[in-house]
Amino acid sequence: MTIPSPESENTMSNLTVPTPAASSPSTPSHPSDAGEVLRVENLRKIYNEGKPHAKTAIDDVSFTVNKGEFVCIVGPSGAGKTTLLRCISGLAKPSSGSLSFEGRPLTSVPEQLGLVFQDYGRSLYPWFTNAKNVGLPLAARGMKKAERAERVSQVLKNVGLGHVEKQYPWELSGGMQQRVAIARALSYQPDLLLMDEPFASVDAQTRFDLEDLILTVRRDLGITVVLVTHDIDEAIYLSDRIVVLSGSPSRVREVVDVPLGDHREQVATRASDEFLGLRRHLLDLVMPHSA
Amino acid sequence: MTQTITPEVVPERAAGASIGETTDLLVSPRRVRSRGARVRNVLLAIWLPIALLVIWWFASASSTSPFFPPLSRILEEFWAQWIVGPASMQLGSSLRNLALGYLGGALIGIVFGTLLWRFPPVRHVSNPLIYFLYVLPAPALLPAMIALFGIGELRQIALISFGAIWPTLLNTLDGMRGLDQVKFDTARAMKLSPLRQLFSLVLPGASPQIAAGLRASLQTSIILMVVTEMVAAKQGIGYFILQAQTVFAITSMWTGILMLAIIGTAANYLFVGVERIVLRWYYRSRALTNS
Numbered sequence: 001m002t003i004p005s006p007e008s009e010n011t012m013s014n015l016t017v018p019t020p021a022a023s024s025p026s027t028p029s030h031p032s033d034a035g036e037v038l039r040v041e042n043l044r045k046i047y048n049e050g051k052p053h054a055k056t057a058i059d060d061v062s063f064t065v066n067k068g069e070f071v072c073i074v075g076p077s078g079a080g081k082t083t084l085l086r087c088i089s090g091l092a093k094p095s096s097g098s099l100s101f102e103g104r105p106l107t108s109v110p111e112q113l114g115l116v117f118q119d120y121g122r123s124l125y126p127w128f129t130n131a132k133n134v135g136l137p138l139a140a141r142g143m144k145k146a147e148r149a150e151r152v153s154q155v156l157k158n159v160g161l162g163h164v165e166k167q168y169p170w171e172l173s174g175g176m177q178q179r180v181a182i183a184r185a186l187s188y189q190p191d192l193l194l195m196d197e198p199f200a201s202v203d204a205q206t207r208f209d210l211e212d213l214i215l216t217v218r219r220d221l222g223i224t225v226v227l228v229t230h231d232i233d234e235a236i237y238l239s240d241r242i243v244v245l246s247g248s249p250s251r252v253r254e255v256v257d258v259p260l261g262d263h264r265e266q267v268a269t270r271a272s273d274e275f276l277g278l279r280r281h282l283l284d285l286v287m288p289h290s291a
Numbered sequence: 292m293t294q295t296i297t298p299e300v301v302p303e304r305a306a307g308a309s310i311g312e313t314t315d316l317l318v319s320p321r322r323v324r325s326r327g328a329r330v331r332n333v334l335l336a337i338w339l340p341i342a343l344l345v346i347w348w349f350a351s352a353s354s355t356s357p358f359f360p361p362l363s364r365i366l367e368e369f370w371a372q373w374i375v376g377p378a379s380m381q382l383g384s385s386l387r388n389l390a391l392g393y394l395g396g397a398l399i400g401i402v403f404g405t406l407l408w409r410f411p412p413v414r415h416v417s418n419p420l421i422y423f424l425y426v427l428p429a430p431a432l433l434p435a436m437i438a439l440f441g442i443g444e445l446r447q448i449a450l451i452s453f454g455a456i457w458p459t460l461l462n463t464l465d466g467m468r469g470l471d472q473v474k475f476d477t478a479r480a481m482k483l484s485p486l487r488q489l490f491s492l493v494l495p496g497a498s499p500q501i502a503a504g505l506r507a508s509l510q511t512s513i514i515l516m517v518v519t520e521m522v523a524a525k526q527g528i529g530y531f532i533l534q535a536q537t538v539f540a541i542t543s544m545w546t547g548i549l550m551l552a553i554i555g556t557a558a559n560y561l562f563v564g565v566e567r568i569v570l571r572w573y574y575r576s577r578a579l580t581n582s
Contacts, residue, residue: 091476108479115480122473127495127572136491137481170576184481 036103037192037224038065038088043097045083057083058094059249065192070218070225072235075245075253076286081228084250085196088226089115102191110192111141114185118197120177124169124184130156131165134184141188151187158220159183160213175206179213186217193218195227199234208266211238215264232282236275237264244285253285360542369546378531382550385516385527388444389554392451393512397505400456404463404501405493414464425461429454429511430518437523447519447527454515455508462504466497499573502566509562513555528554 045058057080065071075081086092088099090109099106101113109115117123124133134152143151153165159179169177178198185193195214199207211234218225229235235242236258244253260274269275344362351361372378407414407421429450436453440446474496478488494501520529532547567574 086476089480091479109482111482113480115477117473117477119473122471123477125474125477125492125495126576127498128491136483140481140483140487168572168576170579 035067036064037067037069037101038226039098039100040064040088041098043084043087043099044095045080045087045092046095049095056249058087059251060097061245061250061252062097063243063252063255065224065226067191067224068222070215070227070238070240071243072239072241073226073228073243073245074230074232074235074282074286075250076247077230078248079245080248080250081230081245082196084245085194085226085228089113089194111188112191114188114190114193116178116181116185116193116195116198118200120169120174120181120201123181124177126168126170129166129168130161130172130180133169133180134187137184137188152183155183155187156180158186158217173206174202175210178202178210182210182214182217186221186223189221191224193223193225195225197229198227200229200231207234212266214238219262232279232286233270236260236278236282237266237269242282244282256282256285357539357541360545364542365545365549368542369549372543372546373550378546378550381526381528381531384444385520385529386554388447388451388519388527389512389516389558392448392516393455393509395448396452396455396512397459397508399452400459400504400508401463401501403456404460404504405467405489407460407464408467408493421457421460425457429515433519433522442523442525447516447524450519451512451515454511458507458511459501459504462500462507463497466500466504467493469500470496499570502570506559506562506566509558510555513551513558517551 041062043058043061044056047055047057061084063071073081073084083092087094088106090099090101090106090113101110104110125136128136131149131152134155135148138148138151156162156164159182161176161179161183164172164176164180169180172180178201182198198214199210202210214225214227215238217223225238227235227238237260239258242256242258244256245251246253256278258278260269260272348362351359352363354361370376373382407417432450432453436446436450440449470493474492475488478492483491516527517529517532520527521533524530528547528550532544532551535541535543535547
């Protein structure tokens with residue numbers, strides 16, 4: 001488990017983590033040489049570049065994501081997390097630096113990338129049924145109708161939804177709508193799933209359900225996940241590694257290993273000493289007094 | 292509003308979720324309104340027109356004024372003229388002009404509204420021109436249309452089309468400009484082709500407002516249908532009314548006006564009926580979020 005050190009002031013991450021990765025036998029076995037899915041190098045994003053009201057949202061961010069990994073990006077609010085995700089997904093152009101997806105330079109949204117936005121109410125198409133929403137990227141890829149229907153019901157099952165194909169998104173609860181959005185992103189079997197605060201618009205109970213869902217999906221499908229969140233507990237609970245951003249303009253403050261193993265449970269994991277140690281450490285990093 | 296919870300569609304629980312009860316409830320809006328309530332609504336809507344007709348019938352029964360003949364005589368004349376008589380030919384001509392003119396104008400409005408949305412530079416250039424044409428009262432163009440197309444039906448259709456373009460065009464443009472950026476980001480993430488974006492996102496997303504435009508265009512079309520038939524025309528309902536008035540056949544004149552009222556009402560109900568089906572998702576989702 002080697003961490004690609006970011007070009008940041010303090011990269012002595014492992015020393016401050018309570019249980020160093022080396023001493024933990026339960027560390028998930030995702031060897032870094034299994035292939036690099038995403039590489040971000042010296043990414044910089046300035047809005048209104050060259051104008052008097054130019055604003056640097058991202059100063060200098062570098063990190064890599066390996067195949068099968070679950071990486072969370074956390075940072076204080078206003079740290080440019082969403083901007084970073086938009087750059088990574090190819091929706092926004094970085095001002096400088098380089099991005100590569102599966103070894104190829106990333107210029108537009110890659111075919112093999114699934115994207116889940118925070119607000120399902122804005123990302124789902126209310127004029128289509130759930131089946132049509134989920135099948136839309138499949139249709140765009142030229143899949144035949146019969147095969148599409150089969151895949152749609154399979155992927156809806158994957159996200160724990162029963163027979164909602166004929167219903168519309170707005171007939172479902174918030175948590176179920178976000179599941180439909182996740183199913184849509186998973187339908188074309190992407191290599192990387194990018195999620196922007198995906199559980200921020202649902203209540204706490206549903207949030208736990210969805211966190212466990214995404215862990216299950218990730219285990220079942222062997223998918224790589226990058227998730228942006230402002231919730232430190234959520235980041236620890238979900239990730240193999242956490243990229244901690246500084247306040248605006250963002251830099252990588254530290255990359256923290258999360259050696260909690262493959263099997264996690266909401267109550268037990270969150271109460272464990274390792275979890276609490278990591279939590280203290282991350283809070284220290286994110287809280288303003290350490291800025 | 293009553294919301295029914297249908298337990299058979301509660302989703303399978305995600306693995307590991309164990310705290311409390313599921314928060315994912317399904318809301319079904321289908322049985323929101325009972326049959327009895329619908330009948331009551333229809334009765335509420337039609338009692339006043341019926342009452343007014345009855346009053347008209349009795350108040351005019353003994354009328355000897357040549358300008359306000361008894362309703363019974365108007366209805367007799369209506370039957371003789373429009374159902375079994377010669378005036379039904381006028382009706383066919385009017386309806387054909389209305390249909391061709393309206394559909395042509397609506398199509399032009401949607402196509403050009405879409406083009407103006409898609410190409411902002413064209414929009415900026417043509418904006419003053421569009422508003423100039425929009426505020427111009429279409430009947431004022433009648434002499435010009437006669438000069439251009441002669442006094443045949445082509446002129447009538449052209450003028451109806453011209454009037455029908457603007458409400459649809461402006462509403463199409465407005466509806467498309469109001470679409471949520473997140474939905475476009477989603478479309479890019481799903482790799483939808485431009486054509487697929489148009490038919491899966493832009494047109495359905497703007498459809499409620501396009502429908503509002505189409506409805507306003509329909510009203511304009513009916514007005515212009517009559518106006519064009521009253522100037523330099525040889526047939527049509529407007530021609531019939533004007534002719535009847537000139538030869539002092541007041542009862543006939545009234546039947547023409549009655550026919551226009553029927554056409555207007557029927558067209559409007561037809562429109563609303565189609566709209567209810569096509570925009571079912573819109574009205575139902577709105578009813579659900581407002582309840």
